[in-house]
Amino acid sequence: MDRKFMAGVRATLPVCLGVIPVGMSFGLLAVQAGMTGGQSVLMSALVFAGAAQLMAVNLISRGAAVGTIILATFFINLRHIVMSSSVMTRLRDTPLWKRLLGAYVLCDETFAVFSLSEEQSIEFLFGANAAIYVTWMLSNVVGCALNQVLPELVTKSFAIAFYAAFLGMLLPSVRGRRRLVLLAALTAALNFLLQLVLPASWAVICSMILGAAAGTFFVEEGDLA
Amino acid sequence: MNYPMLLLILGMAAVTYLPRALPAVIIDRLRFGAKVEKFLRLIPYTAMAALIFPGILTVDAARPEIGLIGGLAAGVLAWRRRPVMVCVLAAIAVDVALYLLV
Structure with a gap:
């Protein structure tokens, strides 16, 4: 196996551990909301977006319309455009089909x-993606199965x-890095205020964009090392 | 259940892939200045902050303290640089205890 690919897998394993409970929660809550395990x-395989999937399950159980859920999904995942832009600027020399697969x-x-890694290649990204994709799918399956085993107290x-x-x-x-602490606190506070007047998914998008824009004025280059 | 689940899944997949793929297609025509570059690098921090708060208060809409106290447990451990998995398991354990005791 490619060395850079394996470096991507290794670097992603710690965050994979964090994804397991979220993937299990999704499987668990999806079945409770009336979805089949399949x-x-x-x-999970086609959408692959934890926050959006959990939100969808939440909306399904409240009987929301398909169009509403798809629109909310679009907005909650719109942030990927900035992340993808940032990643793709480092992958300009990579063939288009590989970039599309990595995205x-x-x-x-x-x-x-x-x-955060020093090894910013498409192979590294593939390794990171593969690790988290497999983890997400497996933990989802386990979550579906857990509905039968765990008491409701725990699943809740x-x-x-x-x-x-x-x-x-x-x-x-x-x-x-106190300027980043300040930025995070500022963004959370802004999101709290925006949610008083906007639907939650819109407020999240607006505050992450406005927060980052404000941060460009006071966060220093050294904070982002 | 009559919910059009397949339609929902395909629709969600399409609108999710679009913003992920678009920069991959047009990146050759994109050039970012230092300011925009910094903006892009700040997004993960602000995105995580916005996803955490105030959503964490509605973990259990009827009992905001479930999210608050569970989150506090995770937050203290995270601040001490404990692994993410430890933070998650501790938060779940605290919430189980809260449901049991209070």
């Missing part, structure tokens, strides 16, 4: 791993997993 696995599984986690508590995983990634990366 449908939930198909959604398919690009997510918050692989973006973070890719951006899995809803926190998504947030705990994001805290586990965000906090260590801003610790000791």
